[in-house]
Amino acid sequence: METSNFLQNGNIPKDTNNSGCNRMNLCTLALLILVVVPLLIVCFLCLHSQSPEICWAHATSPSEHRDHDIIWKWNLTDCSSFVRNGSDQKLEILQSGMYFIYAQVTRIKKIESYFTMLLYKDENIVLNQMTGTNTGENTASINFGRPYFLSKGEKLFCKVNDGLEHILTENLTYWGLYKM
Template sequence: METSNFLENGNIPNEANKSRCNWMNCCTLAALALLILVVVPLLIVCFLCLHSQSPKICWAHATSPSGGRDRYIIWKWNLTDCSSFVRNDSDQKLEILQSGMYFIYAQVTRITTIKEYFTMTLYKNQNILLNQMTGTNTEEDTVSINFGRPYFLSKGDKLFCSVNSGLGHISKENRTYWGLYKM
């Protein structure tokens, strides 16, 4: 009789079947616990890192040039997130507070015809020429010149720009500007 009971319930006795199910349940619970302990904190860290505030970019932009003393131009400055990188000093020079790569750009738009070439010059530390843009003296009323490129600037460098023949023929609106941003 015992043989038929053994065949009715399959090849595995009930006690062995129950112990295998308990072992598999324990393994499943252990894997689930490991998953919760490892993956969930990892997901939380990734979520916090990805959603943290992106680094702010220092951007200094000058517009609305007006005449100053000794060929200096007075600019209307907008400094965004630049407190530790750049500042505008009292002489209308842009002072670098932190060494690094900066992208400097400029545009000058001439709105009246003039006889000579018009030039905007960007200087570093009063006497080092960084860039000079020269426009044509064509018959056209409105002509723009522009440039943009990266420079390595050191802490303490002071930048300023000048225009060769005054601001009377230069657009003082949003078409004449210069600035930089920290790379």
């Protein structure tokens, strides 16, 4: 008879005490509440308080100076530690890193030759060259944008091959960068 009683009730003794398992679950829960949750809160507060400074430098309203040098009207937003506009109209990189550089040139008159905007890094290194068509249309635009790794101390500037005589110098001709 005893055998059938054992089979009916399974092999679990009736006097089993599960309090050890319950204490372990409570200890794990207490550990989570006392250690992990405060750690997550501290991490969230630290990351939340460090809003990233986004440097954006944007040049518009070009005017021509000597030797086809272009004088730009600069708007630098949160850039004091990343870039600065020098007195020579060159944008100097103050902190090495990835920068997204963009530019657009809009031609407003029909011309015989192609028009080109050159983006230079220092004096003799061309970062990008954009060439527009000489089609029969009265207006045409060229533009580009892409990331570059720039090193501290490098200087950027733009030139247009035919001066600004045929270029719209208001809001449709510009260049700039922002720190990625």
